[in-house]
Amino acid sequence: MGQLQERYKNYREPQKYMEAGVYPYFRAITSKQGPEVTMGDHSVLMFGSNAYTGLTGDDRIIEAGKKALEKYGSGCAGSRFLNGTLDIHVQLEKELAEFEHKDDALCFSTGFTVNSGVIPAVVGRGDYLICDDRDHASIVDGRRLSFATQLHYKHNDMADLERVLQKLPHEAVKLIVVDGVFSMEGDLAKLPEIVELKHKYNCSIMVDEAHGLGVFGKQGRGVCDHFGLSDEVDLIMGTFSKSLASIGGFIASDKDTINYLRHTSRTYIFSASDTPAATASALEALHIIQNEPERIQHLWDVTNYALKRFKEEGFEIGDTESPIIPLYVHDVEKTFKITALAYEAGVFINPVIPPACAPQDTLVRFALMASHNQEQVERGVQILKKIFVEQGVIK
Numbered sequence: 001m002g003q004l005q006e007r008y009k010n011y012r013e014p015q016k017y018m019e020a021g022v023y024p025y026f027r028a029i030t031s032k033q034g035p036e037v038t039m040g041d042h043s044v045l046m047f048g049s050n051a052y053t054g055l056t057g058d059d060r061i062i063e064a065g066k067k068a069l070e071k072y073g074s075g076c077a078g079s080r081f082l083n084g085t086l087d088i089h090v091q092l093e094k095e096l097a098e099f100e101h102k103d104d105a106l107c108f109s110t111g112f113t114v115n116s117g118v119i120p121a122v123v124g125r126g127d128y129l130i131c132d133d134r135d136h137a138s139i140v141d142g143r144r145l146s147f148a149t150q151l152h153y154k155h156n157d158m159a160d161l162e163r164v165l166q167k168l169p170h171e172a173v174k175l176i177v178v179d180g181v182f183s184m185e186g187d188l189a190k191l192p193e194i195v196e197l198k199h200k201y202n203c204s205i206m207v208d209e210a211h212g213l214g215v216f217g218k219q220g221r222g223v224c225d226h227f228g229l230s231d232e233v234d235l236i237m238g239t240f241s242k243s244l245a246s247i248g249g250f251i252a253s254d255k256d257t258i259n260y261l262r263h264t265s266r267t268y269i270f271s272a273s274d275t276p277a278a279t280a281s282a283l284e285a286l287h288i289i290q291n292e293p294e295r296i297q298h299l300w301d302v303t304n305y306a307l308k309r310f311k312e313e314g315f316e317i318g319d320t321e322s323p324i325i326p327l328y329v330h331d332v333e334k335t336f337k338i339t340a341l342a343y344e345a346g347v348f349i350n351p352v353i354p355p356a357c358a359p360q361d362t363l364v365r366f367a368l369m370a371s372h373n374q375e376q377v378e379r380g381v382q383i384l385k386k387i388f389v390e391q392g393v394i395k
């Protein structure tokens with residue numbers, strides 16, 4: 001037996017849950033990702049999606065994707081740096097920069113590669129990188145790739161952030177990186193306080209708007225706009241994989257920082273560009289969210305309804321202020337069991353276990369889309385209530 005086979009033959013954690021019939025991953029969906037999806041012959045309510053604006057099945061976006069596929073072909077066969085730039089990439093970057101009130105923007109092939117490529121490019125040896133304990137894995141990986149000194153503070157604890165910043169040299173480059181909306185718990189970064197600390201301690205700020213875009217701020221610009229602080233945030237990052245109904249990501253900033261990143265960020269230069277269909281779809285989605293404010297309003301109507309109902313029914317939902325509603329379970333095995341029972345009863349939700357959360361904080365994540373209606377939300381609440389009571393998580 002080879003070295004690797006020898007090492008991994010005992011990795012049987014997933015098999016344990018498969019044998020118990022509660023393995024919750026890689027469940028194949030056989031339809032578009034709408035508020036109800038089919039999974040083979042099973043129809044389920046989808047509360048596990050990140051498509052907050054509910055646009056992944058929108059005919060206009062599909063049409064835009066089809067047209068781009070026909071015009072430009074299926075792929076770009078190279079990176080943006082060399083042969084992979086299309087006019088629609090340039091147009092999307094221009095429109096995203098305007099949308100975020102920044103000078104310029106760059107599109108990457110995923111949101112993950114924005115964080116893993118931008119962070120190590122902007123801060124290096126002699127600099128400091130300061131992250132919230134619950135920042136997304138892509139920020140963690142970007143941090144790992146940077147030669148900057150790495151520091152972190154307790155989740156959303158501004159006193160702890162200040163404790164970290166106090167010790168750092170005033171003149172050194174210091175970048176604070178936070179999720180605008182925390183992806184598992186749904187709470188927001190304390191941006192106003194972070195901006196105050198930025199000025200007090202001479203820092204820069206990068207905000208990940210993966211879950212803020214299409215949800216918060218004017219026309220869905222995100223959490224920075226929601227707080228009226230876009231000008232104070234040096235780097236705004238977003239993805240196309242959630243509210244923009246596609247795949248890809250972007251960074252928006254001032255013209256000099258973008259010029260530097262355009263020529264140095266490794267995941268931008270050494271990775272193939274977004275497909276034509278993905279780029280055109282994101283562009284169309286960006287137009288739709290700007291032109292249809294009622295879509296975001298409806299997302300908030302169903303979100304507020306769900307928040308109210310989960311609270312009334314006695315669920316523990318933490319500090320969420322967004323369409324991401326964590327339903328705390330506090331037990332790994334039970335989290336898997338509840339996910340499986342919900343699926344059987346017709347509700348798709350996602351289990352959140354370590355390393356996505358602390359071992360004592362496991363939860364199932366219930367997320368809303370603008371395409372949900374109140375009746376679907378109510379059905380979801382009722383089904384989950386029955387299961388949570390049966391499992392002894394709530395009364």
Ligand SMILES: Cc1ncc(COP(=O)(O)O)c(C=O)c1O
Nearest residue numbers: 110111112136138183210239241
């Ligand atoms: C906060 C956050 N940042 C970045 C990403 C990565 O984005 P993408 O899936 O578009 O690569 C995600 C995806 O889950 C995320 O939740």
